[in-house]
Amino acid sequence: MSAAIPPTERRVSARIGAISESATLAVDAKAKALKAAGRPVIGFGAGEPDFPTPGYIVDAAVEACRDPKYHRYTPAGGLPELKAAIVAKTLRDSGYEIEPSQILVTNGGKQAIYEAFAAILDPGDEVIVPAPYWTTYPESIRLAGGVPVEVVADETTGYRVSVEQLEAARTERTKVVLFVSPSNPTGAVYSPADTEAIGRWAVEHGLWVMTDEIYEHLVYGDAAFTSLPTVVPELRDKCIVVNGVAKTYAMTGWRVGWIVGPKDVVKAATNLHSHATSNVANVSQAAAIAAVSGDLTAVAEMRAAFDRRRRTIVRLLNEIDGVVCPEPEGAFYAYPSVKALLGKEIRGKRPRTSVELAALILDEAEVAVVPGEAFGTPGYLRLSYALGDEDLAEGVGRIQKLLGEAKD
Template sequence: MPTTLSEKAKKVKSSSTLAITAKAKALRAQGEDVVSFGAGEPDFPTPENIRAAAHKAIDAGMTRYTPASGTVELKEAICKKFKEFNGLDYQTNQIVVSNGGKHSLTNVFEAILNPGDEVIIPAPFWLSYPEIVRLAGGEPVILTCGKEIGYKMTAEALKGKITPKTKALVLNTPNNPTGAIYTKDELKAIGDLAVAYDFYIVSDEMYENLFYAEGKHVSIGSLSPEIYEKTITVSGVSKSYAMTGWRIGYTGSSKEIASLMGSIQSHQTSNPCSISQAAAVEALNGGQETVAEMNAAFNERRQYIHGRVNSLPMISAVEPQGAFYLFVDCSEVLGKKYKGKEIKDAADIAAILIEDYKVAVVPCADFGFADHLRLSYAISKEEIAKGLDRMEEFLKTL
């Protein structure tokens, strides 16, 4: 047999967000003063009580295998959190703990998809969604949601994408990369369609604590028993608790889907890190003061970066209501010339900024919008100001 490589694997794109972050780190290692708006992780340390819980777990010898889908203690903490924060009733046999949010999503799609099943993904989208769907044998169906509607899908637009092959919808609120938040009424209309047309809602709520609008985060699965049955809720500790490197994500779903995901995970990775699981128990059960403190800091940065970007020439952004990203419309820049060369898309802008101005930004073709940039404000206000000063310098050369 010929030693050919996987055609499926060849079609997978590498992560542009990780690539730009790596380039910024490499330049810094060379002594360059780089401002990086690329990172999708809080710049705060993991809270002390969580770190202490990890030390305690190590000292107690919690270094062996755990059940593949997570410890009972962590599942109980997740159920409690789902009930109190999300208004969702899950039992421990409906919970699967995985090695981060990407792993949770991988488990979900491998459990529900058959070859050729369609998954509707509203754009702008987190760049990993289509790739994870393809790897699981599904077909991504992109629903473009423009700036004029706040980059959010409407139930009417969603209905137009539904076909007999539709197996699932990806819903991300608060959203990466836009920071958009869906209201209760918007979610109910979307959920009712899932019930009427019999497809799953894969609800990615990883940024649920990073919420700046009035009211509070709404989980779509909480809106009716029928919608609950169609919903697979995905979350984790990475963003809310500054635990990106600890790699703990989790899902709440039907018992049947959870059982399938647990079986899949048992063969692919065994269990999530035992020490990380112990730390996650403390994150969910311990004091939440640090969550509020980080949220307040992000909110201050959000207001600054949004106002400052909209004061610059040729670029603009809709005010984000959650997460820690600003989705910047650069369409007016396209067609301009820099050093005699035409700027064709946001990737050209990103290349100029990193090479000539030492500012790392994420071009968003892989998010479904080739004329936009994503700026993370999970960096200090001082760094944000310095980076935007450099961007302004660039824009004034055009």
């Protein structure tokens, strides 16, 4: 057994050194770098609407820039007027009645997720994480001292886990179950009945639920968004909701998210937030007020475009031999299985993993996709269809041509 490394010899802490780079951002950065170098790369990596932020929101930010009151520190937990707007928005969209003291405004959804877990987890507490999962969830759990416990669903169930699977993963160390609907990376949406069943199971066992509702407005066809604390009111004292303006209003760069939860937990998270960053940029908060207070006309227009692209990308992907792509019901991602293609020869190479296949697609077809390993399920690819119709058709067409050459 090797001797322990003296503190003076450790350049990076073990806690931070164990964190993986965000795979989705890494793919997006590589695609942009190649494009800047002159290669005609099409990126399906980042989960980011291609639309500009609606004009009325930008106008509110411009006005805020001119107002001296926004040039100073404001309350760490969020502008009171934004909290009031989130109260009204949550009741309008979810039927969930809350108070301003139950809200913490954060620098985007990622900070909300980390601070929520940090507020309720002690070292060794387990969090049940349905997979495929968004890359940030397990990293945030580990940073907060918790232990992510994966429960895997595949294309045969539409990437939805069952209560039976969750129960099989529950131990005496389980404290939290993560619930995400609509889902990133799969676009899965749980029915109201399944949502309620999971919530009642959590109540029965005294578990906390952390639910991410960032894609609440991006559902299609017969699917319906269901807010867990609304359908299971008994859960509200042990439920934390994460949300934000990024996806709904095409505001990924504005960095405004929030936590809704029990007052004592939100107060604890706010204390952490006050030392981590203090208040979110006031101009961004002013823009968020305009976003959540306005009507949903612009949102409906973006959703219609995403719906059209959703149907197109699923049809094109399923035309490829060896690819199986369920139709996503929400968000803006397709998550096809490519397991049948692994090990086949494609242009002189035999990719054995979805990481290798994604690298081949980037090198040979100049299309950037994210491998399933990033989401806890090897053998899949994630493609965001939040990009223009022409790029979508061209990009999937290149993938079709390349993968169509696969042979035993």
